[in-house]
Each structure stands twice: as C-alpha cells, then as structure tokens.
Amino acid sequence: MTIVSAEPVLPYQRAPLSKTYLAGDKGIHDILIRQQNFYEQQSIQTQLGVRVSKIDRSLKKLILSDGAEMHYSKLALTTGAQVRKLPIPGSELAGVHYLRDMHDVDNIRRFVGPGKKAVIVGGGYIGLETAAALRKLDMDVTVLEAQERVLQRVTAPEVSAFYTRIHGEEGVNILVNTVIESVVGDKHAEGVVCTNGTTLPADLVIIGVGVLPVTQLAEDAGLETDNGIVVDEYARTNDPDIVAAGDCTNHYNPIYKRRLRLESVQNAADQAKVAAATICGKLEAYNALPWFWSDQYDLKLQIAGLSQGFDQVVVRGDISGSRSFSAFYLKDGQLIAVDAVNSPKEFMLSKRAITNGFTPDLEKLVDSRCAIQEIFKH
Numbered sequence: 453m454t455i456v457s458a459e460p461v462l463p464y465q466r467a468p469l470s471k472t473y474l475a476g477d478k479g480i481h482d483i484l485i486r487q488q489n490f491y492e493q494q495s496i497q498t499q500l501g502v503r504v505s506k507i508d509r510s511l512k513k514l515i516l517s518d519g520a521e522m523h524y525s526k527l528a529l530t531t532g533a534q535v536r537k538l539p540i541p542g543s544e545l546a547g548v549h550y551l552r553d554m555h556d557v558d559n560i561r562r563f564v565g566p567g568k569k570a571v572i573v574g575g576g577y578i579g580l581e582t583a584a585a586l587r588k589l590d591m592d593v594t595v596l597e598a599q600e601r602v603l604q605r606v607t608a609p610e611v612s613a614f615y616t617r618i619h620g621e622e623g624v625n626i627l628v629n630t631v632i633e634s635v636v637g638d639k640h641a642e643g644v645v646c647t648n649g650t651t652l653p654a655d656l657v658i659i660g661v662g663v664l665p666v667t668q669l670a671e672d673a674g675l676e677t678d679n680g681i682v683v684d685e686y687a688r689t690n691d692p693d694i695v696a697a698g699d700c701t702n703h704y705n706p707i708y709k710r711r712l713r714l715e716s717v718q719n720a721a722d723q724a725k726v727a728a729a730t731i732c733g734k735l736e737a738y739n740a741l742p743w744f745w746s747d748q749y750d751l752k753l754q755i756a757g758l759s760q761g762f763d764q765v766v767v768r769g770d771i772s773g774s775r776s777f778s779a780f781y782l783k784d785g786q787l788i789a790v791d792a793v794n795s796p797k798e799f800m801l802s803k804r805a806i807t808n809g810f811t812p813d814l815e816k817l818v819d820s821r822c823a824i825q826e827i828f829k830h
Contacts, residue, residue, distance in 0.1 A: 453494075453495070453496050453497065454496070454497040454498070454499060454522065455491075455496060455497070455498050455499070456499045456502060456503075456504055456514070456516065456522070457498070457499070457500050457501075457502075458501070458502065458503045458517075459500065459501070459553060459554065459555070460500050460501040461480060461484075461500065461554065462484050462485070462486070462487075462488065462491070462498065462500070463484070463485045463486070464480065464483045464484050464485060464554065465483045465484075465485060465717075466553070466717065467717050467745075468482075468483050469483075469551065469552075469553070469554065469556075469557050470551055470557075470578050470581040470582045470585060471581055471584075471585055471747050472585075473554070473557055474551075474557050474560065474561065474582065474585040474586075475585040475588050475589060476561070476589070480554060499516070499522075502516050502517050502518050502520075503516065503517040504516060504517075504669060505517050505669075506669075506672065506673075507527070507669060507670075507672070507673035507694075508673075509673055509674065509691055509694075511523075512524050512525065512527075512693070514527075524693075525693065526693055526694075526695070526731045527693060527694045527695070528694075528695050528696065528697065528724075528727055528728075528731065529669070529670060529681060529689075529694065529695070529696040529697075529700065530696070530697050530698045530700065530720070530724065531665075531666035531667070531669060531670070531681075531696075531698075531700045532665075532666055532698055532699045532700055532720075533552075533663035533664060533665050533666060533699040533700065533715060534552065534663060534664055534666050535550040535551075535552045535659075535660075535662075535663055535664075536661050536662040536663060536664055537550065537659075538573070538632070538659055538661060540632060540633065540634050540635065541633075541634040541635070542634045542635030542636055542637065542641070543635060543659075545635055545637050545639065545640060545641045546639060546640045546641065547563050547637070547640050547641035547654070547655060547656050547657060548635055548641050548657045548659070549563075549656070549657065549658050549659070550658070550659050550660070551578060551582060551658055551660060552663070560656065560658065563655060563656040564586065564589055564591065564656065565589075565591070565655075566589065566590035566591070567590065567591070567592065568591050568592065568655040568656060569591070569592045569593075569594075569652075569653050569654050569655050569656070570583075570586050570591045570592065570593045570594070570654065570655065570656040570657070570658065571593075571594050571595075571596060571632075571644050571652055571654040571656070571657050571658075572586075572593065572594070572595045572596065572657075572658045572659075572660065573596050573632050573644075573657065573658070573659045573660065573661060574595075574596070574597065574659065574660035574661045574662075575595050575596075575597030575599075575601075575602030575603065575604075575626065575628070576602075576603060576605070576606070576660060576661075576662070577603070577606075577744075577746045578660040579595055579597075579602075579658075579660040580595070580602065580603070580615060580619065580746070580748055581746060581747065581748055582658055582660065583595050583619060583624045583748075584619075584622070584624075584747075584748040584749050586656075587622050587623055587624060587749075591656075592623075593623070593624045593625070594624070594625040594626075594627065594652055594654075595619070595624060595625070595626045595627070596627050596630045596631075596632055596644075596646065597626065597627065597628045597629075597630065598629070598630065598631045599628065599629070600628055600629060601613070601616070601628055602615055602616055602626060602628070603615060606755075606759065607759070607779070607791060608759070608762070608765040608779055608781065608791075610765060610767055610771055610779060611771075611779050611791050613771075613772075614771050614772075614777070614793070615748070617772075618748070618749065618751065618775070619748075622749055627646075627650070629648075630646050630647075630648060630650065631646060631647045631648075632644050632645075632646055632647075633645045633646055633647045635654070635657055636651075641654055641655070641656070641657050642654065642655075644657060663699070663715060665679065665680040665681070665699060665700045665701075665702075665713060666700050667680060667681055667700060670689070670696070670700075673691075673694075675689045675690060675691060675694065676689065676690045677702075678702055679702050679713050680699075680700055680701050680702030680703075680713040681696040681700050681701050681702065682701075682702050682703075683695070683696050683697075683701050683702070683703050684703075684704070685703070685704060685706075685726075685737040685738050685739075686726060686727075686729075686730045686735050686736070686737060686738070687701070687703070687723055687726045687727035687730055687738065688730060695727040695730050695731060696727070697720060697723040697724040697726070697727040698719070698720035698723060698724065699713070699714070699715050699716075699719075699720060701713065701723065703723065703738060705738075705742070706737075706739055707739070707741055707806070707807060708758060712742070712758075714742055716742060716743070716744050717744075718740075718742070718743055718744065719740070719742060722738065722740040723738055723740075726738045741756060741757060741803055741806055741807050742757060742758055743755060743756045743757070743803060750775065750794075751775060751793055751794060752793070752794055752796075753791060753792070753793050754791075754792045754793075754795075754796065754799040755789065755790070755791050755792070755799075756789060756790050756792070756799055756802045756803040756806055757781070757787075757788050757789030757790065757802070757803075757806040758788065758789055759781040759788065759789035759791075761783055761788070762781035762782060762783050762788060762789065763782065763783050763784065764781075764782045764783075764785075765779055765780065765781055765782070766779070766780045766782065766814055766817050766818055767779050767780075767818070768780065768795075768798065768817055768818055768820060768824075769795065769820060775793070775794060776793055776794040776795055777793055777795065778790055778791065778792045778793070778795045778798040778799075778802075779791040780802070780812070780817060782812075785811050786809055786810070786811050787802065787805055787806050787810050787811070787812055788806060789802075789806065790802040790806070797824050797825070798824055801824060801825065801828040802828075804828075805828050810828070812827060812828070813827060
C-alpha cells in the first residue's frame with residue numbers, strides 16, 4: 453500500500469489548524485494522524501511532496517508530478533477540497549492568506565502578534581474559529597460577513613445572535629452586510645476597503661469564503677462528477693476499482709434520502725472506513741448521520757444532523773445570557789438536527805433520536821427542569 457500526498461508531511465488532523473495549531477498550543481507532531489513508526493510497522497509506503505497528475509484507468513497507472521509512474525490494482529481518491537479564492541485587487545500582497553493546510557497556517561503565524569490588526573473575511577465556522585484563536589494571541593480582530601448574520605447558511609438566527617454576542621464579549625468586531633472590495637498596501641497588506649466605503653487597517657487578512665471539491669483529476673480520468681466525485685453507498689465511483697471518500701465526494705445519505713457533499717472530518721473518517729472495506733471486498737453501506745463540531749473560546753459546539761429545510765427551532769437553556777444551550781431543529785414536528793453548545797448530553801441523545809425519526813414533546817423540550825434523558829427515552 454502506498455499513500456501519495458502533495459504535502460511534505462505525514463497525514464495530519466486538519467481540524468486543529470484554525471484552533472490550537474494556529475494559537476501555537478500544538479505543533480505538527482501533536483496533530484499527526486499516525487507517527488512514522490506506524491507506517492513502517494504496517495508496511496505502508498509514503499510518497500510525500502508529490503501530486504498525481506494523471507490516472508490512466510486502462511493501464512491502471514498513475515503519472516506523478518515528478519514524472520514517476522505507479523501501477524495500482526485498487527485506487528482510493530481522497531483529494532478533499534480547495535479554498536474558494538476572491539479575485540480582488542491586492543489579494544497578492546504579503547499578509548493576505550487563506551487557511552486550508554499546515555503551510556497556510558505556518559505563513560499566517562509569521563504575521564501574528566499582540567496588538568496587530570487582523571481582518572477575517574467570512575463569518576463561517578473557520579472564520580469564527582480563527583477569530584477566537586487570534587484573540588487568544590491578543591490581536592485586534594474584525595470579521596467581515598457579506599450576509600445579514602454570521603453562520604447564516606448553517607444555523608438559525610438565534611444561534612447566529614449567540615455567537616455574535618460571545619465574540620463581541622471577547623473583543624471581536626463583527627461587521628455584517630459588509631463586502632470586501634480590495635486590500636490596500638505597498639508590498640504588504642495595510643488595510644481593506646469595503647464596498648460600502650469602510651476602510652479598516654490590517655496587518656493580516658485571512659479570507660475564508662468556502663471551499664470547492666477537488667475533482668479535476670477524477671474528471672480527467674473520465675469518472676462521474678457532480679459537485680464532487682459521485683460515489684455509491686459503498687464509496688465506489690463508476691470505475692469498480694476506484695473508490696473515493698471525504699470532502700471531494702457526492703454520496704447518497706439514506707437518513708436524509710438525498711445526495712450530499714459534506715465538508716466534515718467525521719464524514720471523511722466514516723466514509724474512509726467504508727471505502728477501505730470495499731477495497732478489501734467487504735461491502736458495508738455508508739449509513740452515518742452527519743455531525744460536526746467547532747471550538748471557540750471555552751465553547752464546544754457539537755452539531756448533529758443537517759438543519760437545512762427546518763420549519764421550527766426550539767431552544768433549551770438560556771441562549772441570551774449563558775454559554776450553554778441547545779437549539780433543536782424540526783421539520784413537520786420531527787427532529788432533524790441540533791446545535792448543542794457545552795451540552796454533550798443533548799448532542800449524544802439527539803444523534804440517536806434523529807437517526808430514528810424522533811418527534812419530541814416540545815413543552816418538555818424547552819423546560820430545563822425536565823431531564824433530557826426522560827424526553828428522549830422513547
């Protein structure tokens with residue numbers, strides 16, 4: 453078995469990049485998925501710092517970026533996603549960064565320091581996690597969000613308001629309905645100009661406006677793609693000898709009865725297990741509930757399910773004054789998702805309930821005096 457990776461280091465966890473790795477609490481060896489000796493003990497070869505340029509399916513051959521060739525009997529594509537870039541004036545200046553891999557964060561850290569000013573473009577999870585990490589390093593942080601509220605694509609207004617409040621209390625300036633027009637400076641970023649005429653000083657600009665699946669290699673090889681590499685429930689592409697897993701895939705989820713492309717660490721891990729089983733000739737259908745998490749300050753947000761399409765949201769706990777609550781998303785009375793902040797019991801019980809198509813008693817759900825275990829016991 454051989455792993456080919458464009459990055460010059462062994463595979464690592466990406467989730468800490470915008471959190472503990474950026475803050476300097478962890479180094480690269482702390483976030484490696486496995487240490488070097490594991491690969492040696494398992495007889496796994498690693499080709500680092502090189503890309504696969506072409507897949508020749510007829511000859512079952514890979515052409516690498518350094519000109520080398522490799523043959524395969526089974527192939528797994530885990531190409532992930534790449535950042536969506538903003539084509540704005542000044543984006544090439546030193547101090548303007550995207551955050552996707554270890555190299556990006558290492559470069560960002562060169563511009564970090566107490567009292568320096570950072571502007572983060574994008575009020576999604578990555579942007580807010582980055583804001584929290586930079587505040588921990590005593591930077592002056594402003595978040596620009598083009599929509600009406602932060603986290604607008606993924607949460608209810610109540611949850612957006614909660615995170616706006618928390619970041620404000622922590623010293624982050626959040627500007628909504630604000631679109632960046634350009635980055636200004638000589639050779640280094642000195643500020644950003646917004647379309648509404650606002651100008652903000654900036655020593656560091658971090659752009660986080662989403663990602664796109666990396667599918668070009670698959671497309672060039674004639675594999676089916678549609679907002680990701682199309683796979684079946686066993687992670688198989690339209691080539692029976694090629695599987696795919698992670699952010700790059702478009703797969704069917706039987707719980708939500710539709711095809712999805714998920715940008716999720718847990719999905720990548722769950723789907724990779726299915727892909728590995730398929731390669732080994734053991735067909736085990738992918739049937740996992742999507743779940744996610746986000747760490748900001750002392751807050752651990754755990755999300756079970758997908759809230760898109762909800763017609764009601766019910767909040768349990770004091771969302772306006774505390775730092776712990778749960779927001780339950782319902783559609784036609786059925787629980788479809790939960791955002792649980794510092795509420796691990798609600799998260800764990802909701803995962804099982806959503807999978808089983810649970811319809812909760814709303815009066816009990818909003819009453820914190822009712823034990824959550826009793827509400828979900830059926």
